[in-house]
Amino acid sequence: MKELIEKINNLKKEKNAVILAHCYQNAEIDEVADFVGDSLYLSQMAAKTDADIILFAGVYFMAQTAKILCPDKKVLLPNMNAGCEMADMINLKQLREFKAKYPDIPVVCYINSTAEVKSECDICCTSSNAVQIVDSIKSEKVLFLPDKNLGRWVEKQLQDTKVITYEGFCPIHHNITVEDVLRTKKENPGVKLLAHPECKEEVSSLADFVGSTTGIMNFVKNNSDKKYIIATEKGVVDRLKRDYPDKEFTLIKENLICESMKLNTLEDIYNSLNDETFEIKVDREISQKALKCIEKMLDVSKVGAAK
């Protein structure tokens, strides 16, 4: 593995490439990554980089987002089978039907969506900034897609906005039940539960903290508690265990694994950089429209961060 890591790092220098890795990736990928984080952080890093090649260790919509933000750069996805089941729950036809059912209402799309879907939405959001983005629209009603659980959670935080949600969800987070929460809390009395907002409403409402993967990691960083129950994808727990060896982390249930996210291996990354495959291409017109949707989000996030 050490040799492979060295070869990848040499290729990066030779080709002026950066590697962006999502926190749900296999943890060894951090050894070659320049930036590791959630979708918001990684899209901000993609927008800023002066590298010639961006290799996205994540799933397809993430690499597509990087390509939209950096149309003149070569964007690579190491494994073309790495997709997102939630993003695939809505296509352009379904989006148009949803909008037709609720006309003249602003549309917010979660970043976990295709470029085509983004191209016909008003503004994008991530789980880090979804509340801030919906709040920034100042509309009594908002259409939110594809994740109904994130939409419900946003509505709960903003009492004055009605959030009309599409029927999509992340199968990994949606699979966590109230029974899982009650059982794990009983086995770990007094231990705080940190949950991702893609969990069902009845699960998030039992959590001590709800936040994105970065939000969860920052909570642990800034908290003196020694034990936590985590309700999100296993990759986050793997990183927390590595980064905080003196703390204890319990994944709320077995098998909270996004198989697509785990498809990228160090071998794939090496081959991808070496052969410059698989290159992501996005239709120019779709890309320009989707860019507006993403840039609006980045502008709102910038203002929020400056406050």
Ligand code: SF4
């Ligand atoms: S964890 Fe869920 S939302 Fe994230 S990539 Fe996998 S299927 Fe998509």
